[in-house]
Amino acid sequence: MTDGLGLFDNSRRHDQHDDEYDYDDEPREPRRKKRRSPTFWVVAVVVVAIIAGGAWYGVTQVLGFGGFDDYAGAGDSDVVVEVKAGQGTADIGAALKAKDVVASSRAFTSAGEDQPKVKAIQPGYYLMKTKMSGKAAVDRIVTKDARVGQLQIRAGTQLDDIKQPDGKTTAGIFTLISNAGTVTMNGKKAGPTVEELRKVAENTDLAQLGAPAWAVPFASQAEPKRRLEGLITPGVYDVEPGLSAQDLLTKVVKDSATTLDGWGMPGLAAKTGYTPYQVLIMGSLIEREGIEKDFDKISRVIYRRLADNIRLGFDSTINYVLDRPTITTDGSVRNTPGPYNSYLNFGLTPTPIAATSKAALQAAAKPADGPWVYFVKCEKDGTSCFAETQAQHDQNIRDARARGAY
Structure with a gap:
């Protein structure tokens, strides 16, 4: 059947169909599937087993169930382990494991569940032993003797x-x-x-x-x-x-x-008129000359004496270089020349004479307001009495001796 447009030309459609599916006379061989070698499957099984095993170990460690490695006994060789700030029990267990103190972190954490002192372990260094049981490690690390350094x-x-x-x-x-x-x-x-x-x-x-x-x-x-x-x-x-x-x-x-x-150094010294190192020297003198409640007044005495070119006259500076210091020095040592003799020398000592506390350093940077030029320890608790004149100072000395202050 045919029409003028060729839409229903059946013979043409059949011819075209035959051209598209013109097969060779000889049949083609079917495509073969590529087979995996036995080695491939062995490797695959091992990889899956390793992944599964690692996942299982991780779960047991995180969730706290399953077995864990643990040594037996009190340990072998001495070793120092550091506990860092912010570390929890599990972190400490890991640190111990890294030094072979315990066989596993779980050995430590499990043994520490019934020991409340474990949670109070402070940062620092601890003397432990290698190859300790978890319980032995817990018992050791919470003792006072374990903390070193x-x-x-x-x-x-x-x-x-x-x-x-x-x-x-x-x-x-x-x-x-x-x-x-x-x-x-x-x-x-x-x-x-x-x-x-x-x-x-x-x-x-x-x-x-x-x-x-x-x-x-x-x-x-x-x-x-x-x-x-x-x-x-x-x-x-x-x-x-x-x-x-x-x-x-x-x-x-x-x-x-x-x-x-x-503590604010060196900026703390910015408004003092002195270098930060000089302020540190002043702080050490203040520290050795009085008690904290008098620090700022002693500081004022130092500032006034330096400004008025008056020798400091501190026993602490002379005692600093003596093998056997005394509360008050006598004429024999006060007349001995030396860079730390503030009875003979003007100004500050070459270096600080001791470790300075924050309070003494702050007093050195900010002295109290007052007219004092002299001071002396006048009470048995170390309290000082301050004076503006030599006469007042001499009276304070007599009162101090009467009280048995020195």
């Missing part, structure tokens, strides 16, 4: 030891650092001696040790054994036992520089 420096402490009039020795900063930095591990002591610390302090560039940039030019001009005086602030430090003298001293000096920065 604690360094406490009180305000007014100087670098070297002081022999008190009663024969007792007050440990200086070098001794305190040496004690905190020394630990006995497996029967052997590790840590710097006082002599090693002193050698580093005298011979190492102050900037390299971490001293504040505003103090370095002035402190570097001082006698080597005294140039670090005042640059180590009072406070509590955590130091890693066993470090070298260089590393340990650098740690303490850098931390002190950070503390001074937090």
Whole structure:
């Protein structure tokens, strides 16, 4: 059938269809599927097993179920472990695991579930043993003996030891650092001696040790054994036992520089008319001359004497270089020349004479208003009496002696 437009030309449609599907006489072979080798499937199974196993281990560790590795016994060799600020029980367990103290973090956390002291563990260094059971590690780390490397420096402490009039020795900063930095591990002591610390302090560039940039030019001009005086602030430090003298001293000096920065130095001295290092010197004198409630008044006396070109006349500056200091000095030592003799010399001492507290430093930067030129300790609790004239001062001395203040 056909029409004028060829729309119904059946013969044409059949011809076209035959052309499109003109097959070869020989039939084609069917396409074969590519087979995987046995090795492929073995590897695939292993990979899946590893992934599944890792996922399962992670779930058990996070959710707290399933088994965990644990050593038996009290441990083998001594090792120091650091607990950092902000670490929880699981983090501490991980730190112990990293040092092979426990076999797994879970061994520690599981054993610590019934020990409330675990949650109160403070940042610092702890002397533990390798290969401890989780329970043994918990029992050890919460004891006082486990904590090592604690360094406490009180305000007014100087670098070297002081022999008190009663024969007792007050440990200086070098001794305190040496004690905190020394630990006995497996029967052997590790840590710097006082002599090693002193050698580093005298011979190492102050900037390299971490001293504040505003103090370095002035402190570097001082006698080597005294140039670090005042640059180590009072406070509590955590130091890693066993470090070298260089590393340990650098740690303490850098931390002190950070503390001074937090107290406002060097900007604190901006309106005083003195350099930040001079203000630090004043702070140390204030620290050694009185108690905190009198700090700002003692500061005023220093400012007035410096302004009026009057010698400071402080016993603390003379005692600073004596092996056996006394509360009041006599004529024999007051007449002995030396850079720290404020009875003979005008102005401030070459360096600070002790570790300065924040309160003393703030008083040095902002003295109280008043006309005082003199002061003397007049009460047994250390309170000072202040005077404007020599006559008033002499009377305060007589009253102080009558009260048995010194």
